[in-house]
Structure formats: C-alpha cells, structure tokens
Amino acid sequence: xxxxxxxxxxxxxxxxxxxxxxxxxxxxxxxxxxxxxxxxxxxxxxxxxxxxxxxxxxxxxxxxxxxxxxxxxxxxxxxxxxxxxxxxxxxxxxxxxxxxxxxxxxxxxxxxxxxxxxxxxxxxxxxxxxxxxxxxxxxxxxxxxxxxxxxxxxxxxxxxxxxxxxxxxxxxxxxxxxxxxxxxxxxxxxxxxxxxxxxxxxxxxxxxxxxxxxxxxxxxxxxxxxxxxxxxxxxxxxxxxxxxxxxxxxxxxxxxxxxxxxxxxxxxxxxxxxxxxxxxxxxxxxxxxxxxxxxxxxxxxxxxxxxxxxxxxxx
Numbered sequence: 001x002x003x004x005x006x007x008x009x010x011x012x013x014x015x016x017x018x019x020x021x022x023x024x025x026x027x028x029x030x031x032x033x034x035x036x037x038x039x040x041x042x043x044x045x046x047x048x049x050x051x052x053x054x055x056x057x058x059x060x061x062x063x064x065x066x067x068x069x070x071x072x073x074x075x076x077x078x079x080x081x082x083x084x085x086x087x088x089x090x091x092x093x094x095x096x097x098x099x100x101x102x103x104x105x106x107x108x109x110x111x112x113x114x115x116x117x118x119x120x121x122x123x124x125x126x127x128x129x130x131x132x133x134x135x136x137x138x139x140x141x142x143x144x145x146x147x148x149x150x151x152x153x154x155x156x157x158x159x160x161x162x163x164x165x166x167x168x169x170x171x172x173x174x175x176x177x178x179x180x181x182x183x184x185x186x187x188x189x190x191x192x193x194x195x196x197x198x199x200x201x202x203x204x205x206x207x208x209x210x211x212x213x214x215x216x217x218x219x220x221x222x223x224x225x226x227x228x229x230x231x232x233x234x235x236x237x238x239x240x241x242x243x244x245x246x247x248x249x250x251x252x253x254x255x256x257x258x259x260x261x262x263x264x265x266x267x268x269x270x271x272x273x274x275x276x277x278x279x280x281x282x283x284x285x286x287x288x289x290x291x292x293x294x295x296x297x298x299x300x301x302x303x304x305x306x307x308x309x310x311x312x313x314x315x
Contacts, residue, residue: 001024001025001026002026002028002041002044002045003016003025003026003027003028004028004030004032004037004038004041004052005027005028005029005030005052006029006030006031006032006052007029008054009160009299009301009302010055010160010162012158012295013027014291015158028041031074032050032052032070032074032075032077032078033069033070033073033074033077034077035077035080035081038077038078038081039081039084039085042078042081042082042084042085042087043085045082045085045087046087046088046089047087047088047089047090047091047204048078048082048087048089048090048091049091049093049200049204050075050078050090050091050092050093050135051093052070052074052078053067053070053071053074053093053127053128053131054066054067054070054071054124054127055095055124056124056162056163057097057122057124057125057248058162058248058309059124059162059305060122060123060124060127061122061123061248061249061250062305062308062309064123064124064127067123067124067127068123068127068130070127071124071127071128071130071131072127072130072131072134075092075131075134075135076134078090079134079135079138079144079146082138082144083138083142083144087144087145088145089145089147089204090135090138090144090145090146090147091146091147091148091149091200091203091204092131092132092135092146092147092148092149093149093151093200094128094129094131094132094148094149094150094151095125095128095150095151096112096150096151096152096189096215096217096255096256096257097120097121097122097124097125097128097252097255098118098120098125098128098129098132098150099112099116099117099118099119099120099150099255099257100118100119100120100121100125100252101119101121101252101253101254101255102254102255102256102257103254104116105117109254110256110258111189111215111217111219111256111257111258111259112150112215112255112256112257112258113215113258114150114213114214114215114258114261118132118133121250121251121252122249122250122252132148132150135148136148136211136213139210139211140211143210145210146210146211147203147209147210147211147212147213147214148212148213148214149199149200149203149213149214149215149216150213150214150215150216150257151191151196151199151215151216151217151257152188152189152190152191152216152217152218152255152256152257153188153189153190153191153255154190154191154192154193154196155190155191155192155193155277155278155281156192156193156194156277156281156284157193157281157284157285157288158291159193160295161292161295161296161302162302162305162306164224164227165227165231165278165281166285166292168227168228168231169231169235169281169282169285169286170285170292170296171241172231172232172235172237172241173235173285173286173289175237175241176241177241177242177243177312178228178232178241178242178243179243179245179310179312180224180225180228180242180243180244180245181224181244181245181246181247181248181251182244182246182247182251183225183244184223184224184225184228184242184244185223185224185225185253186223186224186251186252186253186254187221187222187223187224187253187254187255187256188221188222188224188254188255188256189217189218189219189220189221189255189256189257190218190220190221190222190227190274191216191217191218191220191270192218192270192272192274192277192281194272195218195270195271195272196216196270198268199214199216199262199266199268199270200216202266202268206266209265212265214261214262214265215257215258215259215261215262216257216259216262216270217256217257217259217270218270218272218274219256219259219269219270220270220274221254221256222274228242229242230275230278231278231282234278234279234282235282245310245311
C-alpha cells in the first residue's frame, strides 16, 4: 500500500502510527498535482483509490481556488498516469454533494439516484462534480477502469475538528457554543467511516463494474438539530450551548442517497447502529483529547478559520 499525501492542514501522520511500520506500507509526502511524483509511483501500482481532495464546504466558499486545483487538476494528473500505466482499477471517491438537494427531476424530495442530474451548490461540490465527470470520461474515452462512488456524510475517529460532529463534541467538552447554521433543520445521511471503508474494499476486490457509479450510505438521516441535541445528551451538557448563526450560502436542505444499486450488486448494506457508533465516536474524542487539542488550541490557521467563519474565538 502506497499512501501519497500532501499533508495539508488536515493531514496528520499521527493517524497512521498503527500501520507506519508495516512492511507492506509506504508513505510518500507529495501532491497529486505533481506529475513526476504521480507517474513514478503509478509504475508500481495495480489500483488507485482516489481519496485526495480539498473537502470542506465552508472553506470552499471562502476561497475556491485550492479546490479547483486539487480536486479537478489533481484528478486529471492521476487519471493520465493511470492511463499510461494501464492499472486494473481506479476508484474515484466522489460525494453526494454533487447532486445538490436530494430530489427527483420533478422536484419531489427523495434520496438521490446515480442517474440524477448533478446540481452542485458549492464550489467544493462543483469541484468534485468536475472530477467525477472527468473520471467517467477516462473510462468512456480511454477505457481506464474507473468506478465512481458517491458517499453520504462520514463520521468517526480522527476526523478533523472543523467537521460538524467533532467540532460540536470538542466545543461542548470545553463549554464553547456550538454554531448551528440557519434553523438547523438541514438533514444528512450519516455513515460510520468504517462502514464506508468496507464498501470501498468490496469494490476494490470486485470485477466487472468498470464505468459504474455507486451511491454509498447508511440510510440514517438526521437533522443538524437532532445531531446536536444527541451529542449534548451523550456529553451531559446543557442545550444552552446551542447557538444559531447566519446560514451559509448555498446550504443544501437535504443530502441523502439511494443505495439500492450497491445492495443489489454486492448484497451488502451498512449495518452499524447509529447510536452506538456515535457514542463510540464521542468516546474517542474524549479519550484522545491531546490529539484534537494540538489542532484546535495550537494551530493558528485553525483559529483564524474558526474566528472568520463563526465570528467567535475558539480559545
């Protein structure tokens, strides 16, 4: 396993301590936009699982440039190298964000299907939609064995604390207000990260699905308000920590995906209990306080981002 990572603000080598000494694992510090690096590594590669991306919607609204560069051009560099090296599998990790609001073409609210039009509502979502379509074109034009996945919101250990669940958990632990956009009724489907990885592993070791698109999710839809109240209950913190802030531009009311195609193809669906996995996630952040404090309390970039985004200090 070769892990190519730029180690941007969200990259953390501590997350890899349990595998870094494994004889079959190699870490390479580099950028997917660096053609020479990618082509060198691709020569020894059988398959690519393309997770690399700028991913945070809020940051893409502040400055979209890095998202276009990494998510679109970086994907192009990987696809070109994969084409030249004739690899056997290229899994493009996309997102349900590319659909925009989950609804039918007639405007009826329902989980998104793989055949629905792409209607991204943020620069991040648009950059992933561009990468998604670029990957598909390399299948139709060059026969690069691409599979595209569109997954719902992930949660679990090691998630960078600007994302909703770790942000709210770490804020609540320090009795800092939990900033809720708008009225908090925006809903998302939530999948535990380990379940997402199981689905990708099935695709990685499958055959006969080149050119296919698969939605991946857990069919566990909850609003931001519901998630917030549940987290506060788990942490035994007061509801007065909830603080409603100005809604962000282009905020999607509902993200949800129809996963029936994946279930039909592989006979698998996410089965983890949401309440259990959420409590497990909260427990991880409680037990790994040093991990997130190094980011939240000592990273000046994180502090600047937080203060600019929510107009409040984090310390």
